[in-house]
Amino acid sequence: MKKNKEKILITGGAGYVGSVMVELFLKKGHPVTILDDFRYRPTSLLHLCQSPHLSIVRGDVRDRAVVKPLVAGADVIIPLAAVVGAPACALHPQDSKSINVGAIKLINQLRGKRQKVLFPVTNSGYGIGEKGVFCTEKSPLRPISHYGKQKVEAEKVLMEKGNVIAFRLATAFGISTRMRVDLMVNDFTYRGVKEGCIVLFEEHFKRNYIHVRDISRAFYLGWENFTRMKNEVYNVGLSNANLSKLELCRVIKKYLPNLVIIASDIGKDPDQRDYIVSNEKIEKAGFKPRYSLDYGIKNLIKAYTFLKDSIYDNL
């Protein structure tokens, strides 16, 4: 089989990152199989159903009988399925552990040594950073939340077996057919459009951001250069967007001039994310982000002006 026809299995392919990534791999000519339990928006993949190269399995990543034949049929596995974010994992600690770690162990056990894995990790694993010091891939991992701890553990499990690239992702932003409004840029822009006001806690806490389409492009780069990049971890973020919440709001205000920004003492990030990240390693590997923060915010504003709060059109 030619390299460009490698078969891709994407778990969680109906999600925010997945529904964008599936489209890219299909466009590049790959047969793609998705395993997802469709717990959120079941419409996120409708526009791709016409592709003869797309197969969709509705099922649970923890179900060995479902996962085994899918893993056996894949050249490349992209395990995106997860309970995502610190608040969701805090609400469902056991469920999230069994999905975020247990299902990754299952895939790892079922895969042969030659099957490749491209895996997303959160860079919240760096925990509380040191003031003014960029986190590199060599910085210690000090996750605080269940979510951060689970993702760090899953990365370790996969890396130990090898034939893996791990991408430590910045906070994603931008539009996807499974929209996540809980992500910081998406959330703040939403509040700006709908409420005209953003109340900030820990307004000087900094973090790094990346457009959801650039995440897919980083994964694709990993696939194209697998031999050169494998068995390494890479931070993936916009090097010109290590911004505090206040600085982020000021970017949003450029496009929503009437926006009111209020700092408050009430509120606490469960991961206490306050760090700046170096993305030099993946840039040296050839990654050039294409989508800026400004681009993402402008498109979010466009979408939010017509997007309803309810998924039911007639309500």
Ligand SMILES: NC(=O)c1ccc[n+]([C@@H]2O[C@H](COP(=O)([O-])OP(=O)(O)OC[C@H]3O[C@@H](n4cnc5c(N)ncnc54)[C@H](O)[C@@H]3O)[C@@H](O)[C@H]2O)c1
């Ligand atoms: N979005 C970000 O900012 C970000 C940052 C770092 C890492 N990540 C990682 O990227 C991946 C995708 O995140 P996302 O933002 O697309 O989240 P998402 O919640 O939109 O997608 C997760 C998908 O997994 C599916 N899923 C969950 N549990 C399942 C199960 N038991 N069986 C089958 N399917 C299941 C859901 O239905 C959903 O479609 C996750 O692994 C996440 O940890 C995301």
